[in-house]
Amino acid sequence: MDTVIETKRLILRPWEDRDAPALFKYAKDERVGPIAGWPVHTSIEHSLDVIHSVLSAPETYAVIPKETGEPAGSIGIMFGTDATLGNMKPCEAELGYWIGVPFWGRGLIPEAVEKLLERCFEILDCNTVYCGYYEGNDRSRRVQEKCGFRYYRTETEHIDMCGVKHVEIFNRITKDEWRIRRGLEMK
Ligand SMILES: CC(C)(COP(=O)(O)OP(=O)(O)OC[C@H]1O[C@@H](n2cnc3c(N)ncnc32)[C@H](O)[C@@H]1OP(=O)(O)O)[C@@H](O)C(=O)NCCC(=O)NCCS
Numbered sequence: 001m002d003t004v005i006e007t008k009r010l011i012l013r014p015w016e017d018r019d020a021p022a023l024f025k026y027a028k029d030e031r032v033g034p035i036a037g038w039p040v041h042t043s044i045e046h047s048l049d050v051i052h053s054v055l056s057a058p059e060t061y062a063v064i065p066k067e068t069g070e071p072a073g074s075i076g077i078m079f080g081t082d083a084t085l086g087n088m089k090p091c092e093a094e095l096g097y098w099i100g101v102p103f104w105g106r107g108l109i110p111e112a113v114e115k116l117l118e119r120c121f122e123i124l125d126c127n128t129v130y131c132g133y134y135e136g137n138d139r140s141r142r143v144q145e146k147c148g149f150r151y152y153r154t155e156t157e158h159i160d161m162c163g164v165k166h167v168e169i170f171n172r173i174t175k176d177e178w179r180i181r182r183g184l185e186m187k
Pocket residue numbers: 031032033035036097098099100103104105106107108109110132133134137138139140142143
């Protein structure tokens with residue numbers, strides 16, 4: 001059965017074909033995709049294709065503010081070779097996310113990240129979760145800082161889906177760090 005996750009202000013659920021117009025509305029903005037490593041969407045058909053080819057991956061969720069009821073962004077947990085970071089172990093995961101410009105600055109992605117960290121550590125049995133951002137993407141850096149990630153390593157030769165080379169900074173949080181942060185007793 002499809003996983004549907006609820007937070008205070010969000011529903012996270014798998015992407016559906018009918019989401020293509022909403023996806024296009026936010027993904028056509030050049031401030032969103034390129035800084036995350038993927039191209040600006042050029043049509044609703046392009047967005048539908050991305051739903052089929054990319055956003056249909058397991059543990060990838062449309063980020064739906066309850067106030068609008070339609071997808072405004074995406075968040076996903078990636079494993080193994082699907083992750084950007086190489087040499088991932090089976091008990092490790094990487095998070096990726098974005099949200100449409102009208103929703104920036106309201107803490108919605110941190111709210112989604114906190115919930116998916118809980119899923120990674122409590123349900124999916126992860127012991128470390130990574131998250132990266134391209135050098136200069138201070139908004140994403142802040143999300144990771146606020147959610148308890150700490151510096152792991154820098155990769156200087158990352159080539160994105162548009163063929164552009166970036167310096168990518170990876171942060172990580174371990175299960176123990178997450179439990180301490182949540183005030184939970186360590187097992
Ligand atoms: C990065 C991103 C996901 C942050 O999501 P969000 O829900 O807006 O996160 P927050 O509300 O916590 O804001 C994060 C930071 O963005 C900055 N910010 C907030 N509102 C902003 C606005 N309207 N315009 C520009 N920057 C803004 C602030 O520095 C904020 O940090 P602060 O809480 O210390 O002030 C979102 O900006 C985005 O989708 N950007 C484009 C795609 C992208 O970068 N994805 C991540 C790839 S690694």
